[in-house]
Amino acid sequence: MVDVRPLAMGEQIAHQLRREILTGAVEDGLHLAEDALAARFDVSRGPVRDALRQLEIEGLVENRRKRLYARPLDMEELDELYALRGALEGLAIRLAVERAEPQEWDAVQRVVDRMRTAAETGDGEAFATADMDFHGSFYALARNRRLLEAWKPYHRTFSVLVQMSDTRDLAAATEDHQEFLDVVRTGDVSAAVARLDQHLQSAKGRLRDVLGAA
Structure with a gap:
């Protein structure tokens, strides 16, 4: 968080x-x-x-x-970063679904609620912070210290990339995260990991557009 x-x-x-x-x-x-x-x-x-x-x-x-x-990122390195994140976060989700208590997901819901408030006020920076907290919650709930340490260096890079890639439609992005959390809370690990892949591919696509335009 x-x-x-x-x-x-x-x-x-x-x-x-x-x-x-x-x-x-x-x-x-x-x-x-x-x-x-x-x-x-x-x-x-x-x-x-x-x-x-x-x-x-x-x-x-x-x-x-x-x-x-x-040494800025090129497109190949961007693909590598997202592939690595998908592998790390996919494992985090699997472990979190297995180990987290049902009530612990309520704290993640509060993060989504923060995203909703940021969307309503048009606060893109607060939204991006909540976005990273949302994904960081999977690593925290996974209760795997080495996995968390593996993610930390990339968290810093992605905190900037998220601000660069987040859509201007913050309300739609909030609902996307809400639907993501709803899938995770069902306990269906395969569906949650598939939802993660869809989520990351969409974010990477937006970022490629931003970098390409730059």
Whole structure:
């Protein structure tokens, strides 16, 4: 669910650079010099180094002879990301359906209710946050620490991608998540995983359109 802890400076810088790289505000191949970034964010080089190290792990920064360069996603990498997410989240759903108590799904319903409120007020950022909390709930309810740790690095990337790809029809997107949750709560694992695949393919398609237009 929502992590209310304030982000460390390195994480804040990573979040800003991640958004800029994924949206194309930072050009492909741009040299990301620690000194220049430290001056830009008015910090020492330590938080910048932490941020760049995290982005390198996520594949958004490339190390070439000890110099770091921005590396936006191409379409093939986008397909790889969604394939990996489908595998991880499919397992999370299977375990969550098996292990979660019926009342625990009520908390997930409250996340969908947050999405509905965000849709009614037109708050796209709040909607995107709730969207990630919705999917994150599967990992939490799966009660598998290693699975959760495997998802964490990609959660950061997808938190930006979700904002880029979410449809402007937030009401329809809310109902899509409601129907998704309804399927999960039936306990039919095969139907839930199939619904996940449909959900992710649709999101990936919208994102491909966004990236293609950019």
